[in-house]
Amino acid sequence: MSIVRAAEVVVLLCTVYIALGLAFAPFFVWRGVGRIDPAARSAGFGFRLIILPGVAALWPVLLRRWLAGRRPPSERNAHRDAAASRAGQASA
Amino acid sequence: MSAEYQAVLWNRNKKLYDLTIAAGVVVFLGLFVGIGVATRTQATIETLLIRGFGAGALLLLHVVLAIGPLCRLDPRFLPLLYNRRHLGVCTFLLALAHGGFSILQFHGLGVLNPLVSVLASNGNYDSLSQFPFQALGLLALVILFLLAATSHDFWLANLTAPVWKSLHMVVYVAYGLILAHVALGSLQAPERPTALAVLLGIGFAGIASLHLVAGWRERAPAPDAAAGHSAVDVCAVSDIPLDRARIFLLADERVAVFRYRAEGGERIAAVSNVCQHQNGPLGEGRVVDGCITCPWHGYQYRPEDGCSPPPFTETIPTFSVRVERDRVLVDPRPNPPGTHAEPARLGTASGAGEPS
Secondary structure, eight states: OOHHHHHHHHHHHHHHHHHHHHHHHHHIIIIIHHHHOGGGTTOOHHHHHHHHHHHHHSHHHHHHHHHHTOOOOOOOOHHHHHHHHHHHHHHO | OOSSOOSOOOOHHHHHHHHHHHHHHHHHHHHHHHHHHHHOTTSOHHHHHHHHHHHHHHHHHHHHHHHHHHHHHOGGGHHHHHTHHHHHHHHHHHHHHHHHHHHHHHHTTSSSOHHHHHHHSSOOTTOSTTOOHHHHHHHHHHHHHHHHHTOSHHHHHHHOHHHHHHHHTTHHHHHHHHHHHHHHHHHHSTTOOHHHHHHHHHHHHHHHHHHHHHHHHHOOOOOOOOTTOSSEEEEEGGGSOBTEEEEEEETTEEEEEEEEEETTEEEEEEEESBOTTTOOBGGGSEEETTEEEOTTTOOEEOTTTOBOOTTOOOBOOEEOEEEETTEEEEOSSOBOTTOOOOOEEEESSTTOOOOO
């Protein structure tokens, strides 16, 4: 495959990915964002506009969470994991 | 904090910060183009602007990367950290202007799609010295976009701080790509500007040295926390400055042990050192109005239960503490985030170490 052909394939794949993201992003910031994050439910237009480029870029992650109806995930680190394990042992 | 998202939580300091960035960028570009017009008579204004935007982005990226270690070494740099995300977004905008104008000027008039042209116009992917530097710049621009686009707190909450931080550590990959982009661009230019190579070397050495020194200084002491110990002797009461903390490594993560003023005397409480917002180092902050205050962005937690004051909802793990014979003993088993752990009471005299 020539370099031009390879470059065309890369650019085409990126264009398709971004086009899907740009189609998804307005729907998500309008309806979806409040479903996955309660703190966004009554957020204003400025907030929705400012997250739009990121939504277009990371749309598969957000689409999956929106479809699954998930809330923001819990943060994990050594202390939180140890505390959760301890709480689990106590309740068992 | 987490009550409800806004586009930007503006306050006087942020406005001042952003005005300073904007003024600095305008002055830098003015000087760069002005000096260029005066000294490089053959260069067009478009070329000078492209180089000015690129140089500005590179300079700002050095500032962004230097702020973290500088704050570790000297808390007087903390005000720079407060709004660093806006500095990062500005870096991306300058890089976008540089990349956009470059693509328009050098790739916009051919028969190929301009982005295909950027990737394919120089096919020397198997050569080190002739490697297509523009492709490296394009990849760095994509990374900077991703970082700027995910800089809002919404992304912190929805990716979680550890994932968000890992994503934003990719800035170092972008930095490496940009260094290679500039170095190869200079190497392949007819005039081979040596001054630029020297400046790049100084910049890289400065950033690398700052990170190494800050990393060395940041090592937290690990007290003797053998398995089975219900409490670990971490330090003397007087080792902890009033309304501040000392940091220790317990349960594979840093713990911040605070001594602070409270009604009826002083108290000692221990919490996980990791702020839920951007994983800032809580132990480097202070107790303000009865709350542990993160030095990075001012997120607050009550020392006794690790909860942010209402209406905010962040919580961090707490640790049980007690004081015996002026020594601070910390149970190394973290309590679940937001769990009340009775602080050790010290009485009224500053530094007094009465048993709790």
